[in-house]
Amino acid sequence: MNTLAARFNAIFGADMAGPLAALAIVLIVFGFASPHFLTGATFGSVAFQLPELGILTLAMLMPILTGGLNLAITFTANIAGLTLAWTLQANGGIDAGPAAFLLGSLLALVVGAASGLVMGLVIAFTRAHPILVSLSMMIFLRGLGEFLTRGGDISGFPTFIAPIGHGSVLGIPIPLLILIACVIASHVLLARSKLGFSTYMIGSNIESARYSGINTRKVLVLVYMLSGVMAAVAGIIMLARFNSVRVGHGESYLLITVLACFLGGINPFGGFGRVLPVFVALVVLQLLSSGLNLLGANQHLTTAVWGILLIVVMVLRWFSAKFITIGK
C-alpha cells in the first residue's frame, strides 16, 4: 500500500491525491445517479464552460502563491473586454477586420497589464495588504466600467470572432485549447522559471527571500501584471462567448476562483501549490455543476454545493493532518 502511494506521489505529486479522488467520486456518483451524465454531451458542455472560469482561476493563482490575492480579476477582464469592443467599434463594428481584432486584443492585454502594474507597484512599494489594494482596484474598475458604459452592454462584433467562443478544432473546443495553453504556460512559468521559483520563495517567507537576493518588488509587480494579463485573456474569451461585453459579467466567478485554488490544494498563506491540481479541481467543480444540472437542480444550489465541498475538503485535510501526526 505504501509503495503504491509512493509511486503515485512520484508520478503525480502528493497534492494530486485529493482532487483526483474528488474527480473519481463525482464521476462515479453522478454516473450512477443520471444515465445521461457519462455522455459526450456532458463533457462537451463542461469543455465550453470551463475556460472562462479556468483562466480567471489562473489569474488568481499566482497572487495567492505569493501570499496575496487579486480581487480585481473579474472587472479587469470586463475592462479588457470593453477595450477590445471599442477598438472593434471604432473600426467598423460588425465589418471590422482581423487587424482591428488583433489590435484590440493587444490593447486589452495592455489594459490588463496596466491594472496589474498599479496594484503590483502599490503592494510592492508600500506593503499595503493585497486584499485591500485589489479590493479598491476592483471598486475603481467596476465604477470606471459603469461610468463609461452607463451600465449597458456593447454588442455587434464581426462574425469571425464567434469561433473563438464556440468553434472547435478536431472536436476540441477552441476556448478549451486556449485554457490548456494557459495552463501549460502557467505550469512551466511556475515550475521551471526563475520567476516561478521567486514566487514560491516570496510566498513562503518574503523576508528571507529578500535576504537571499531576490528582487521581491520586481517579482511582485511582475506577478500582478501577469495576473492582469491572464484576466484580460479571460475577458477576450468572454466577449467571444457571449458576443457582448457588460460590466459585471462573470462577477459571480470571483469567489469561485478562490474556491477552486483552495480545492486544488493551494496554501492560503502562499508558497505551496501547483497548477495541475487546480486544473483538476476546476474540472471537478464544473462536472459537479453539470451533474447537478442534469438532476434538475438550479445554479444556486450548485453554488451552495461548491461551498459545502470546500468545507468538506478543509475538514478532511484537518483529519488527515491529525491522523498523520498520530501515526508518526
Place this chain on the structure above:
Amino acid sequence: MRKLFLSHTTECVLIAVIIAMSIFLAFVTDRFFTLGNAFDLLNISAVNIIFAVGLLVVLIAGGIDISFAVAASIVQYLTVLALERIGGGGWTSGFLIAAGIGIALGLINAFLIHRFRIISIVATIATFNVYFGLLMFFTKGVSLYNLPDWLTSRVVIYEREMADGSWAEITLPVVVMAVCTLATWLFITRTTTGRQLYAFGDNPDGARRFGINIGAMQFIAFGWLGLMAGIAGLMQAHYAQEVVPNALYGRELDVLAAVVLGGARLGGGKGSVLGCVLGVLLVSITQNGLNLMGVSPFAFKMIVGAIILVAITLSSARIGALAPVFGSSISGDGQPAASGEKR
C-alpha cells in the same frame, strides 16, 4: 496633544479629510451644509456602520469575514417569515429573532474556523457560497413585500421643520446604530474580553500561552459580528420596507474597504470604533457630495475606489516612511490605538 495625535493618527487624518471635504462641499453646493443633509447622511450610513463595527471586532481578533452581508439577508428573510408565523409580533420579538439567527450564523463560522482550523477567509468564502446559494435556492429569488406594519412604518425619533419647509429627521436605524457603536466601543475597550481580543489578534500564540481561551475568542468575535449583522439586516428591511434576497450581496466588500480605511489592520490587533465609523462616513460623504455636485451616479464607485486606493497607498507609505522618525509610538510597540490610551 502630540501623544493623542500619535496614538490616533488614522482617526486624526480621517477627521481632517472629512472637515476639509465638508468645507469644500459647503462652498460648492448649497445643500450640503444643512441639518437635513446631515441627518440624511446618518440615516443612509446607519446600516453600514452597524455592519462595520461588527466586522471591526472580527478584524481585531485577527480574522476576516466575507459572509456577513449574505448572513444578514438570511436573517431578514427568516425573521419576516418567523414573524408571519407568530402573527405579527413587535419590535422586541423582531430584534430577538434577528439577533438569535444572526448569532447562530456567526457561530457556524466560528465553529468551522476553530474546530477544524480552517483559516477565516477560506471558511467564510465557503459559508458565503453556501448561505447565498441556499437562500436563492429556497426563496427562488422572490422578494417579500408583505412585511408587518410595525416593521415598515417609519419611526421618527427627532424631527425639525427647516426654513424651506422640508423636514429633517432622525429615524430608528440611527439610534440603533448609536447603541451598537457604543456597545461595541464599551465591549472592546472597557472589558477584559475586549482586551483579550486585541491581544489574541495581535499574537495568537502568545495569547494562548498567556492563558487566553482561543476558542472562546473566535466564538465571541464571530458571534458579535453575527449579532450586528442580524440587527443590521432587520434595520435594512425596516429602511427599505421590503426584503430582497440579493439586495445585500456585494455589500461585504464595500464595508470591509471602509473599515480598513478607518485604520483596522488585516491580520489583527489594531483598529478602533471611532476610526471605523469615520471610514464609513468618509465614503458616505464622498458619495453624498458627488451627488449634490451633480456628478453622474455611474462615476461614484470609480471615484470612491480611487480615493480608497490612494488613501491605502498613502497611509501604508506614511507608516513605512515615518516610523523611524516618530520612534516606536506608531508601529514599534504594536499596541492598538484604543487600548494604548489606558496604559
